[in-house]
Amino acid sequence: MPTKSQPPVSTHLHAHRAGDAKHRHVSEDRSQKILAWSVALTLAFAVVEVFAGFWSHSLALISDAGHMVTDATALGLALLAQIISKRPPSAKHSFGFGRAEALAAFVNGLIMLAVVCWIGFQAVQRFSQPVAVRGAAVFIVATVGLAVNLAVAWILSQDKRSVNTRAALVHVMGDLLGSIAAIVAGAVIYLTGWLTIDPLLSLFVSLLILKSTFAVLRESYHFLMEGVPLHIDYVQVGADLARIEGVLSVHDLHVWEMSPGYPALIGHIEIRALPEWPAVLRAVKAMLLKRYGIDHVTLQAELPDMADGEA
Numbered sequence: 001m002p003t004k005s006q007p008p009v010s011t012h013l014h015a016h017r018a019g020d021a022k023h024r025h026v027s028e029d030r031s032q033k034i035l036a037w038s039v040a041l042t043l044a045f046a047v048v049e050v051f052a053g054f055w056s057h058s059l060a061l062i063s064d065a066g067h068m069v070t071d072a073t074a075l076g077l078a079l080l081a082q083i084i085s086k087r088p089p090s091a092k093h094s095f096g097f098g099r100a101e102a103l104a105a106f107v108n109g110l111i112m113l114a115v116v117c118w119i120g121f122q123a124v125q126r127f128s129q130p131v132a133v134r135g136a137a138v139f140i141v142a143t144v145g146l147a148v149n150l151a152v153a154w155i156l157s158q159d160k161r162s163v164n165t166r167a168a169l170v171h172v173m174g175d176l177l178g179s180i181a182a183i184v185a186g187a188v189i190y191l192t193g194w195l196t197i198d199p200l201l202s203l204f205v206s207l208l209i210l211k212s213t214f215a216v217l218r219e220s221y222h223f224l225m226e227g228v229p230l231h232i233d234y235v236q237v238g239a240d241l242a243r244i245e246g247v248l249s250v251h252d253l254h255v256w257e258m259s260p261g262y263p264a265l266i267g268h269i270e271i272r273a274l275p276e277w278p279a280v281l282r283a284v285k286a287m288l289l290k291r292y293g294i295d296h297v298t299l300q301a302e303l304p305d306m307a308d309g310e311a
Helices: 009-014 032-056 059-083 099-128 135-156 165-190 195-222 233-243 272-293 304-310
Strands: 247-259 264-271 295-303
Touching: 032 059, 032 135, 032 165, 059 165, 099 165, 099 195, 099 295, 099 304, 135 165, 195 272, 233 247, 233 264, 233 272, 272 295
Parallel strands: 264 295
Antiparallel strands: 247 264
């Protein structure tokens, strides 16, 4: 049991000393205030829009209200993920909790996909069964909603590094498009009485949102599956390592992200003699950091006879 003068074993094991990677497994630079303000604004106006949508009988407003409720849930989930991701590594989770952000992003993408399907289904129903809509009320409420969505989108755009925050931003951008569609629908219905514009624009917005939703799902899934970071060429990394003076061959090479934005690399490098290893390792670390931004590097040196023995 650790004493007061001696840190816990897990803390000692996770400590980074001189020459180690700067990545600390903890999302210390992510602002929770960004998501907290976004949740508050979105949820507050969602309540207003729910009542206005049912009162005016507008599918565009009802869909946008449901969309904003989903946004508030997604933003709350993103906020929870950021809180979890700030927890330091432990004896049971040596890599920390940075992946909580990607997990939340993936869940948010799935929720958004479900919302798009629901809006599309409701829109198709309205084509065959149009409902009278209060166009003026829709226009006014949707205009206020547009202002709220612009404010939330601006707040979220201040955090560009987090895939989780970008996933939440997709929700808000989709809601922003929904507000614009509701404004147009309200104006057209008020001026012309053409009710079909309401489900038509709702369906159009749903199709626009799909592209961003699939992008978030693809990126978060790739991260959760420990894929090679999209900006790094795995084959080129191996080739660059093999060209370093003193390196005979490279094998068992793996590149992934410890947490979003922090790539890591492990592998085996065959060298001529062990005394050359310190110089080779310095050259490898310098190259990986300069060309690929890889700071977290773990390599095992091997001699030719060792490699032959393993084979």
